[in-house]
Amino acid sequence: MSTTRINRFVAKAGQAEALKAFLSQLIPYITAxxxxxxxxxxxxxNQKTEFYIVEKxxxxxxxQASIAxxxxxxxxxxxxxxxxxPQGNYYQLC
Known part of the structure; x- marks a missing residue:
């Protein structure tokens, strides 16, 4: 059964663009x-310092192997x- 991982990241003041750039660079690694x-x-x-990555x-x-x-x-x-x-949890489709 597939699972969804939802991760929350909050940037320090003045670091939102740098965090967005870092997180954007993670996407190809994750999808591969x-x-x-x-x-x-x-x-x-409404809160530009807050980001979420939603992974299936x-x-x-x-x-967990990907993280390792x-x-x-x-x-x-x-x-x-x-x-x-960072915060993250696993979710199952209901």
Whole structure:
């Protein structure tokens, strides 16, 4: 059964464009990962510092394998752009 992962990111003041650029660069990596069925980046209309990545996966295990393969130093560098820790959860279609 497929699963959806919804991730929330909030940029520090003055860092929204830099965070958007970083997150945009993640999309090709995610979509090329085994088991990815789709991935989209959204920016909140009224709060330009808030972003969501919505990912569709064949399985939760495929998503977790994708995360394990992403270079940790790239993600660590992006942490300086964030106002708070990223949040994410898995969802099933009802």
């Amino acid at each position: 990962s085994t088991g990815c069925e789709g991935c989209e980046l959204f920016q909140q209309e 996966w064949h399985s939760k295990a495929d998503h 393969g992403f270079p940790k130093e790239k993600m660590q560098a992006a942490m300086d752009l964030l106002a708070e820790a």
